[in-house]
Amino acid sequence: MLEESHASAVRVVGEAERVRTAAELVRTCDADVVFLDVQLAGESGLELLPHLDPGVAVVFVTAFDQYAVRAFEVNALDYLLKPVAPARLARAVERLTRPNESDPATPLPTAKLDYHDRLFLRLDDRMGFVKVAEIVVIESDGDYSVVRLATGRTHRARKSLREWLVRLPEHAFVRVHRSTIVNLEFVERVEEWSHSSYRLYLRGAAEPVGMSRRYAGLLKR
Numbered sequence: 001m002l003e004e005s006h007a008s009a010v011r012v013v014g015e016a017e018r019v020r021t022a023a024e025l026v027r028t029c030d031a032d033v034v035f036l037d038v039q040l041a042g043e044s045g046l047e048l049l050p051h052l053d054p055g056v057a058v059v060f061v062t063a064f065d066q067y068a069v070r071a072f073e074v075n076a077l078d079y080l081l082k083p084v085a086p087a088r089l090a091r092a093v094e095r096l097t098r099p100n101e102s103d104p105a106t107p108l109p110t111a112k113l114d115y116h117d118r119l120f121l122r123l124d125d126r127m128g129f130v131k132v133a134e135i136v137v138i139e140s141d142g143d144y145s146v147v148r149l150a151t152g153r154t155h156r157a158r159k160s161l162r163e164w165l166v167r168l169p170e171h172a173f174v175r176v177h178r179s180t181i182v183n184l185e186f187v188e189r190v191e192e193w194s195h196s197s198y199r200l201y202l203r204g205a206a207e208p209v210g211m212s213r214r215y216a217g218l219l220k221r
Helices: 019-029 045-051 066-073 086-097 161-167 213-220
Strands: 033-037 057-062 078-081 118-123 126-131 135-141 144-149 154-157 173-177 180-183 187-194 197-202 209-212
Touching (some): 033 045, 045 126, 057 086, 078 086, 118 154, 135 161, 161 173, 173 213, 180 209, 197 213, 209 213
Parallel strands (some): 033 057, 057 078, 173 209
Antiparallel strands (some): 118 126, 135 144, 135 180, 144 154, 173 180, 197 209
16 A cells, blocks of 8 residues: 555546547646556557657556566666555655655666666657667757757757766767767767867768867777
8 A cells, every 4th residue: 555645646637548538638737746557458558758749747557577678677667567566656655746756776877788678768858768879979959958869850858968978888879079979889080170170970870970189099999
């Protein structure tokens, strides 16, 4: 059972078994949180994500084992593993009602990512997954960042470069400018541009990326 203080903060506004029905329910009820089962009847709960507004929090509910769960754990707001224990559900609700407080039993996503992980992010005005291995370059845009993917798509994410550097695998992603991070796997060649900078040509990118001499020195070391 939930503690009374937690239960009073939650009101269930509806349930749905299909993605289309769930999307309509969230929209009409103006829901704040969705507890999303990854496996629905004949559908994947992940198909609901593009239909959610950025302000809707998502808690994954899954029967996957600990290895499959990592794809969600690395950047999900929270996840619950079936069968869901009441105490664990209570902690999830407490985190949602106290978003500025961390729960040591369910750490916030600060661990280093693996190159083959998937990130759950707010992209543009929607939620979605991004494969770390498909990120070509990340450029600063104030408190946001522009993420360019190998697929040719570009997204604006609610992450600063500092946040990206904490999470991304160091062997693959490096900062080449105060406003740019690149995936070394996509670097085809480096050319000296001037006495103080270089140009990096990335596979699939129409324009080269600038690298300052300072970061070039750090990269060599």
